Amino acid sequence: MRVHNLFITTFLALNIVGCGDKQKDKEGFFGFDESAIKPIYSATDKVDFTLLNNNSKTIDSVIYFANNERITSVKGNGKFSFDLNGKKLGYQNIKALVYFEGDTISTQTRIEVAAAIAPKLLKYTVVNTYDHDVNAFTQGYEFYKDTLMESTGREGTSYVAKTDYKTGKTYQKTDLNQQYFGEGITVLNDKIYQLTWQNAEGFIYDAKTLKPIKSFPYDKKIEGWGLTNDGKYLYQSDGTEKIWKMDPESQKLIDHVNVYTNDSKIKSVNEIEWINGKIYGNIWQKDAIAVINPQTGAVEAVLDLTALRAKVTNKEAEVLNGIAFRKTTNTIFVTGKNWNKAFEIRVQE
Known part of the structure; x- marks a missing residue:
């Protein structure tokens, strides 16, 4: 046998x-x-x-x-x-x-x-310089009805907060549980949406009270980095060249673009902000912001902020990572992880 x-x-x-x-x-x-x-x-x-x-x-x-x-x-x-x-x-x-x-x-x-066209280099002027909490490992930065909202990362120190932009001090905040590494935030329809880095879970809060409403699992096996919105949809970066479009009601990812210049992909898109129909994105480990067409992913312009990085004096400061557009003044607030300063700038062609 x-x-x-x-x-x-x-x-x-x-x-x-x-x-x-x-x-x-x-x-x-x-x-x-x-x-x-x-x-x-x-x-x-x-x-x-x-x-x-x-x-x-x-x-x-x-x-x-x-x-x-x-x-x-x-x-x-x-x-x-x-x-x-x-x-x-x-x-x-x-x-x-x-x-x-x-x-x-x-x-x-x-x-x-x-992309078909090479990005142009933008100029800027510094309008104001403010203090920023050096202990804030900034991951999300956004104005909501002229209130500066900020989220931070690292396990055990992650939170979402309302911040006095003139002093850099938080005056209302909600901490994440110890196991979560907080990432980007955005505010849509009076709700704060917050990502976590590798926990594959996001959170929704009441924007007025910062009280948690619910958590949601990620729709795909990706990391959470930056988050913004266009008034209807959310947009999420995941540390690659991709920016995902998310349905805010279901938290399902429904499309994506790949971020490219005219000669290469742009990996590690980090904190992002919707400004006048474009996505402004920090690039991890670069003191620069890419201005991205949200329909195509093409980088249309670049904002070089290395001169601002040189003005940050504390040794613990890490990468540029914070973009908040203030509609009332048509200015942009930028800062970084553990920076002791935040800068209000006005951008020109």
Whole structure:
């Protein structure tokens, strides 16, 4: 019996390997010419694809897909021209479904798409300089009805608070439980939404009283970094080049953009703020703010704040991380993690 079972097992194994080898051989029939694909493309480019027919098979037709969405079909091995205008920045996964000699097989590649225009450099003037709590590991910074709201991070010291922007002192706050590392906040419809870093959980508070309303689990396996809103939807950064669009009622993530300049992705988008139809985003470990188109993810401008960072005198100060737009004065308040100063600035082209 053992010999019989061994024979069956060996027989099945040989057949499985044999089928796998045939499939693998078939996959080598066609492929994209990777040598013809550029490292990165502009959002205004058109990319021409033609399949390599390595075994000179007779191709009936090819159906092309981009990110699993059918784009077009061509007869034979005709050229496929992919117009990137209006396509999402970042990676476009291209798949070809090849019909040939009564058989079908697929092959795929990917291309990276960057913004069409290089970002411009913005200027600013300092309107005022204020004190900031050096113990505040700032993660969220936003005005609500001319009241400055601030959230902080690190386990055991995380809170959401109302802050006197002139003194940097909190006068009303709610602490998070010890296990939570607080992150970005935003206020929409008199509710404060707050993220946590790696706890995969967010919180909602009454904006007037700071009393907790509910908690919510993250919709995807991502980290929580920055948070803002456009008056209808929430926008969340997760430490990558992605900014997610969130339904505030369900807390479900419904879309995202990838943040790119004209030549590269911008990773580690941190604290974010909605200002006049654009997303202003701190970039982790950079003393700069990227002005991001929320529809495309393209970085349209950059604000270099290294000169402000040089004015922060306490040794414990970490990265720039705090952007609060004050509508009543049309100015922006910026600060950082454990900074002893906050700056009110006015931005110009």
